[in-house]
Amino acid sequence: MKPWVRLSPNDQVIIALASFSEGQQLTLEDGAPLILTEDVSRGHKIATDFVPAGHDVHKFGYSIGKASVDIEPGTWVHTHNLRTGLEGIVNYSYEPTDELNSSVNPEDSHRTFMGYERPNGEVGIRNEIWIINTVGCINKTCELLAQKGNVRFGDQVDGIHHFAHPFGCSQLGDDLKFTQKLLASLVHHPNAAGVLIVGLGCENNQIDLFKAAIGDYDPNRVKFLKSQDSEDEIEEGITLIGELVDFARTFTKKPLPVAKIKIGLKCGGSDGFSGITANPLVGGVSDRLIAAGGTAILTEVPEMFGAETILMKRASDEGVFGRIVALINDFKEYYIRHNQVIYDNPSPGNKSGGISTLEEKSLGCTQKGGHSLVTDVVPYGERVVKPGLNLLEAPGNDLVSVTALTAAGAHIVLFTTGRGTPFGGPVPTVKISTNSELAGRKRNWIDFNAGRLLEGQSMEELIDELWESMIAIASGEMHTHNEKNGFKEIAIFKDGVIL
Template structure:
């Protein structure tokens, strides 16, 4: 097997599939000179970039067919290209012009189904769980105890478990922060993976239950129960009584065939490496396209990790109105950095760099591949639920915990989480950890659910696309569970910008 891979005919770098040693000779193809031999000038770590042709200071380094930055100095063919000699070419807030570039994605006639739970409002769930949502962080432990006691008391009663998601907010917040907390928690209350929801308040917080009900909106009366701890003599006994009512309600739901058109997946990458844009992200994008072609929904976020690749998404907007929404999504997030006197393009992370990613452009060009090739149908604010089938963008940062929570709140039944470095984290919904390389998949079996690194070992991406898609259908049908579900890694995190009183 070759030690290197060239991703695009226009590229002037190749990627090392394993460590390449100083003095080795690699054969590569160039647009101008055809096949050439390149003498490697230094040891190149696995997943990193080797320059194919000499470039002058300030010239572009090309990967994925796009510029990923500018050479800091004159560079010779065969050198290692990384942060020491490559700088981001991004700067400032940009103006954009809509240049539509939408590939016609034919609708599928496959009529795929999964075995899910049809809810009263017509939505589908892939789990039949009871969720405990607290309005304020002061009662995290109370809700934790309720979940523990409820699981002990109602085990085997036709539900898939009782879960609580601690957070520190809901009080001492002002303006948008309080609104964001309310919207996100309300969207979780409405999530169809929860057959029933117990909302627990303290009684003196900013996020009062009465106000929170208004944010939640309409819901089946038997599906949500409310408890105010300060007004209940024994909040644990009272909470368990309400949970029992919710369990009785949940028991009426049985798995039945549900069309894939009702399935929503979230798309996220974390701890990316030099293989993320080669294996796991393109694979996730192909599965996203497959689900969308069958009428389903895919949700993409991590706005700062669109910087440098945003025009790819903008030009796939279904119309000019959607294009303008994407422009505002990107530029408003850049203004967020500016308001806090931070560098807009302060990325990638130390782990990304160790894995072979040198600039934000490089990271973003790999990251956005999770969105496949489908047109962008809508853009949703942070904490709100998506409404339209197809590829949706959601406003949230790149932080793993915050963005996965936002994807779940947007309605994702499952999150496809691609990673080259690995993480045990899981959100409130099944979080499928997809390894970009086989080393990680082998070393962290208790974290990783699927190995996209097989693509580097001769597996065909079409074959793997259908294999991962079938895995998702099995997961949605309850025939499989993710590592985060198996080990109890279920967390949420809420975005905060403003003042805490």
């Protein structure tokens, strides 16, 4: 197997599959020798052609930026000689593509998993009790309720969980509405058979106001506790949890079609292999689920910059195209409003792993969405209603975006990473490593190793394997590391002042 890979015949760079030293000779596809002019780390790019300063450098068959100086063959290509080619606000036009996923596995349309059907027709893959606080002042109260609830009732449900956050008080305008919408959507998540909402009593996000944000709810499923009005909020909270557990026990697992599954798509701590292994792998599973009638949700809007036209060409109609344009431009305006550079470089960890520019990150990131039609665009904090590939408004931040994916209705989040992270959202968060070294070193974090694609296993084999793992997780036959370790966290997008 070659120690490097070229992703498109049009690319002037190859990606190193091992670390190389200055003076080392590689052999290219046509048998021509390539002498390295400097050391190059694993996952980084090597120029195979001369690129004059100011010209585009291609990877994935697309431009990932412009050469900031003349780049000679054998040169390491990174931030020191490659700059972003993105600038300003772009004018987009509707140009739909014919290159869409059309492969359907007939067996998938009949495939089932074991889940919980709720009275409103939605399905859950877990039968849990969630404790959601209206304000951060009572995080510890809710944490104690979850601890005591699990001791008393934990063997009767799949778990009793609380998700700490610092907001709900001293927020104004849209900032408070973001918090209310996000928490309200979590209340409606079908993995929660029952929800206890705990308020303090003097916060901006009063229980009565929060009820309006929640809308219609089943009083058997959703209970409320105002701490300042209770003589003993712990005792009263445990009583309410007991009532919710009794309601949860009325649900039993039954076979349900895989079309009911919603997956969230996320990458974090990427490296030079993310767009080669884990992200295309997840894209294959996304396409397969959508072909079976299911739903996939792609977010991280800033990491669409530079690759957004690929998604726009896949809009299901001109209305969806217009909403994608608004999604992209609104996020750019958000940057401008806060005096930030729109097209800033990726994070230090991404750059260390071999990613040089935002468009390079974006071209790898969007591969998680596969090749399916984009059927809808969903605002932050709201819930997905259409099957197919949905784009969700949220930033790239891991905790914020996974929380938004959960609130949107994702039962499982497929999270690709080349650097590793232990965190997990409220739903099973499948950590998929881009390389085998990470998978071997962080076995207590990583659930699936996509690095095997660099070692001879085929994409088709690993798509099948990840597909079966997804169904096993949905059925409760497998649990992710974040579930086993109790790592279930949320973070709320903040855009406003605090009093």
